[in-house]
Amino acid sequence: MPTAAARVVLVTGVSRFLGARVANALQADPGIERVIGVDTVPPTTPLGRTEFVRVDIRTPSIAKVIASAGVDTVVHLSLVTAQSVPRSKVKELNVIGTMQLLAACQRSPDMRKLVVRSSAAVYGASPMDPAVFTEQDEPVEAPSHGYAKDAVEVEGYVRGLQRRRSDLTVTVLRFVNFLGPGVDSPLTRYLRMPVVPTVLGFDPRLQFVHEDDGIEVLRRMTVEDHPGTYNVAGDGVLLLSQALRRAGRPFVPLPAQSLSVLGDLGRRFAGQTGFSPELLRLLMYGRVVDTSRLVAELSWRPKHSTEAAFAEFLSAHGMGHPGPLGLLDRLGAALTRR
């Protein structure tokens, strides 16, 4: 192939926040002839020159879309992490959808590149984890629940495709939690609770990636060739207690069991998202990934550190420090001025 640039790009999950943003970034690239967005529901925001095709990737009709449009690059973003949808349906969407999509990719002679959005949740979270995960590390305790398990299975199927179609450029991106003004995820809902319950006796290390950085990584991976698996995270680490102090949110440490009961009650009666087992484990043991491989490959660093991404999330939601601190400041100033 003379040119490495993608010409016809298919983006899955385009009606959701991340898919819409990535489609917008890609259509701004003059080197890309067509951007095709697929999803099961119509998009809520205008997509510009992106062509929307309403198709369920769990059905073989996705293969027809890929074949008829001559798609050469697939950006697979429709990993569902939310808990609002019943678990069985989420699994269906994540795993069966990926299988169908990959089957279609394997068939298509035009296919050149596959970019898959995965999650750092594939590393699990346990007290026996190394402090920092690199891409080669296996999880100490493999995730056994929820979207983390789905992501592990998705990556397995992607490896299978890679074996059968060694001519494809396959990029797997393991993102830590997205954060920013536009992100709505179980973690952002958790952080925005008026009083935040934490797990008694645990203070996890968290990492965030700003939405703009995540989209920039996805764009570069699509228009350039960077085969391999990469962790994506903002530099630095925040402890949960530190993050909640920065947010000015009061927090109540509760034993782990009562926290999951509380989450269950919240889900049933107050329409909240509850605490999924993988979120609960993250809130106990935390997780940190090493991004040096990504930085070396792209010669680029995320513009927002974990701290900066969190600060932007706070200002977007009008969260910050409460009043009593002003008293401390005045007292300190009075003492040093005298």
Add this chain to the structure above:
Amino acid sequence: MNAQHDQDRRRVPRGADTAPDADQGANAAVAPWQAQDRADDDRGARVIRLDTARQSAGGADPDGERQEGPGPLERRIAAGLAFLRRRLTGEYEVDEFGFDPELNAAVLLPLARAMYRHWFRVELCGLEHVPRQGPALVVANHSGTLPVDGLMLTVAIHDHVGRDLRLLGADLIYQVPLLGHLSRKAGHTLACPADAARLLDKGELVGVFPEGFKGVGKPFAERYRLQRFGRGGFVETALRTGVPIIPCAIVGAEEIYPKIADLRPLARLLGLPYFPITPTWPLLGPAGLVPLPSKWMIQFGEPMRLEEHGPDAADDPMTVFNITDHVRENVQQMVYDTLLRRGPAFF
């Protein structure tokens, strides 16, 4: 004036980014208290006023002249308020291991330091062998039923070398609520090759107790007899990263909780490696948790350099076993020597 500067710097509470200090290296062999006292004695009369006003917060102003500026007490309170403010607003930094240098220096270490000075009266030897900068692996014997020796070693290195010792701890620590995250905030991490190599690559001073539970939980009758040094994982890491091993003997920790029996069924029930019976625990209830005030000595030995073997030797189990045995014998010999020098256990 230059010497004066160096002495002043020694009095400043150390943060995370203490510059390595050549002068300290020269003075390191002096017992810690003497070094402090001498620094005070040497203070020239002409410069004393400015220094005390700035440094020894809370001390009365000798001349009572400096009325225009805020007094030392006010400064101290203001500094305390600023600290409180930073803690309440989360405006502090932690590294990727969860190490919180500010919390460690201001809260965690002072608690241990009181015990270090007044309860165990720790004496140090061979401090000149601990590098002031660059990576190194401190390998020490482990004892005492509860790992108080790790705490005391951290205080010793922080106060007299000016570095933060990053210990490698058992996975049990990270499963226990509270203990796990406090240990991370104090700069320690899980004992696994990946974490050890990562810390050493960052140029940190890493401490390890290769005996593990076998060492810390051995019965009192076997005191000061070193157990097997794990599987030599620490030697592999040192070989791969090319860092020197600093052998270290800790004497005194064996007597703090003399373990005279072990309730195995109860330990199994609680998921612990052992359930110790000491002369005071559980006989006296919570009071049995107070350690006996033994006299401690910590001796650092000459760095063992492994460059001659090269990083490939890490894949040769025979070399690794030989070096492991060599380190173990070295530490055992240092333990016996230091034990002789210490004399009676409690005076």
